[in-house]
Amino acid sequence: MIRTIADCAAALRRGDINAEALLEECLGRIRRLEPHLNSFVFLDEAGARQAARGSDVRLAAGASRSPLEGVPLSIKDSILVADMPATWGSRAFADLVPDRDELPVARLRAAGAVIVGKTNVPELTLEGYTKNDLFGVTRNPWNHALTPGGSSGGAAAGVAAGLVAAALGTDGGGSIRRPACHTGLVGFKPSVGRYPRIDGFPALLTDFETVGTLSHSIEDALILDAVLAGPDARDRRSLCAPAQARSPGPARILYLPRFGPSPIDPDVAEATERMANGLAESGHTILREPLFFSLEDVARIWQVVTRSGVAWLADRDEARIGRQLGAAARTMAEDGRTFSGADYFDALDRVTSLRRLCAERFADIDFVLTPTAAALPWPAEQPFPTEIAGQPAGPRDHAVFTGWVNLAGLPGVSLPVGVSQSGLPIGVQLVAGFGADAALLAFAGEVMARYPRLSPPMSVDP
Template identity: 45%
Template sequence: MSGPLWRRSAADLVAAYAAGETTPDAILAAVLGRLDAVNGAINAVIALDREGATAAAAASTARWRAGRALGPMDGVPWTIKDNILVKDLPAVWGSPLFADHVPTRDESPVARLRAAGAIILGKTNVPEFTVQGFTDNAVFGPTRNPWNLATTPGGSSGGAVAAVASGIGPLALCTDGGGSIRRPAAHAGLIGFKPSTGMIERSHGFPEILHDFEVAGPIGRTVADIDSAMAILGGASWPASAPEAGPKRILHIRSFAGAPVDPEISASVAAAAARFSELGHQVETIDAFDLAEFANDVWPVISRAGVAWLLDQYPDHAGRVGQAALDMAAGVRDASATDYLGALIAIGQAKQRFAELFEGHDLMLTPAIAALAWPIGATHPPTIDGQPVGPRGHAVFTVFANALGIPAVTLPSAPAAAGSRIGFQLCGRRGSDRALLAVAAAYEAISPPLPWPEI
């Protein structure tokens, strides 16, 4: 194994354990050393279980030496997003409202990782209630993008991508309720996977304020690691074998409903689309696409209703919730149950339209982000390509996949001239998760290895 141990992928680690070249003890020491060196600059990990991780690494080392390893995650360090519950670690959800909350059991995806021998390092930072597209909160402060410490890694999985991009573990368990895995992964130059709704069962967690539109999923540096992670997280739901990544009919969409996209992002994603043509796929490019606009119309109703419901459960929340969450809740007070039902009906109608679209296309390819990473302290970029945009102007490409329940993966494409990371998104039919990753793996195979930021 060449290079620092903390740079190894999960697959490399398991191969090295099997060959006796290193041990989970040694890997944990390297990853913790990396965390101690960089976390102060990026503020990615906000709760560390050094003692628990050390015990887990020792147990894993003993299993590998005895030839009784539990599988492809045994001895692999993971971080867990702070809206997913981990036994005996704080679960703050980015809010003073939960500043003293310490769960007594693991949420089910975490329990599956533990049972597979994974080493749980700690929790990663999030915005309050994980409903913002940047990562900052009143409890822990902002997380910084490892590629440019003056910028945000996006949200709500900003702490997770900052950790993985910096070498604090090869994998992170996260959630995606409207792009919260895919957009930060793009901003950090990583791979982020949002599985189909229902692929990863969740229980014993925080209230589902985004209903089942929010799903759990992994962020990592290689498609192989994502696939291995999904075999654990998805359990029996995950297909036993990967399908062939034969030629696909790919619809490359440059813009949703004419919304502005940074020109460097457009050019980077167009170059990625061209590479799929080189791989033998049939790529059709269109400049504008209106079918996904329903999601950006209905999502404010759903997310605001979720926050309002949550705050209603805590009548004493005054002074313990940030203004952004209060504003979200206030924004739905004048809405009615018919507005929420109307949103659900619109989603149902969109599912029918997209079913027809997928009769003529196998995959959709879009930008994952509409704007490059913006400065710390700002909630969103105020303009994109010279046009003023609102708080979700940077996020127009992702939420439709949550509404439809379909799988989507973000892959890195060529960075901007000044170094900002860029990513594109591939989406497939519901249930085509592993077939989607097979296509992603073929693209990855002709791409250069992911670089490391200098921190």
């Protein structure tokens, strides 16, 4: 049985189940399904049971801290959790066990959530599938031969299979939204600063990467947002994150079905077009206009910043980190060493220009609608699909729709809207202006009211 956060909260509130029993239900499901998925890299059964017992005491006393009280959640292995390994998917950090929670985790604990364990990632969370030299490959609960995407692939697989109610992940270029798309989930990436972060790994992607959530519904995303959002003076970005409301009435939506010449799976294109038409029939204004920013700028920014970040990390401690990195990360570091300081500042200048363009464009629209991923899930051991819609595809072609959102610092959400002819989930992406996170989630909730929740086939539970 797959339970949402809202399901868990209601059952605990009614007394249909207690937090310890709910945890044991999840652990039993983990024992049955993990051999097929490889979602988790670490389970803290003792710590989770202790947390569940504390929740039961508070629930019995009518002192629940939040709707997350007693709800089992997972944390991506690029986010630090006290007394749990934090490997970042790399042998370079195989022995790291932090002594404190990263701020978003601390907020979840303070809200009464039960942290079950850590989920698998690609090394340094810089690839669009989930495999590393420490823990191997993670598989999609919809089809175990295929990937759940990355880099929050372990998180997505676990939530989709019902191992936990929801997950905390990170999104630096689509790393929450695309895995959510590939597993039939809601994946939310907030505006820069909405979920403050301290006490984490180095920020290789500057402020492009944010913490975000994977869940079964917008209702669950809102429950998590209420706990994770809010300023903290130790992360100055969070002090400047506005809360922009949307005017009542029909929305103005810029529909971008394609990005340049990049191929797109026909089932994905059809599902996104169907949503655009449905929104128009509901009275919203759908604008079909050319892309308003440069794909070449986006590609250049991504290449320079990501590669430079890996080079910086490797070179700061060559013996402990650089020599321990896997082949893909070493190649990124080598590429990063070819860029100059001037190249890096040029990339940052392009980021500034992109953010201005987005601010100007969102002055007279409410949302942008795109597919979330250009491809359906591909073989689990393969870093990216080499062909999409019968056309050759490169490493980022499947991911073309998401990275610009990170560079611009905007909120984006992937919504599960259908299943392909081959039986795989499809997601579409809605993006809002900076700070319009609440308006985005509210509108997404209206949209998803028309769609049934997606669940993997029962064969996932042998």
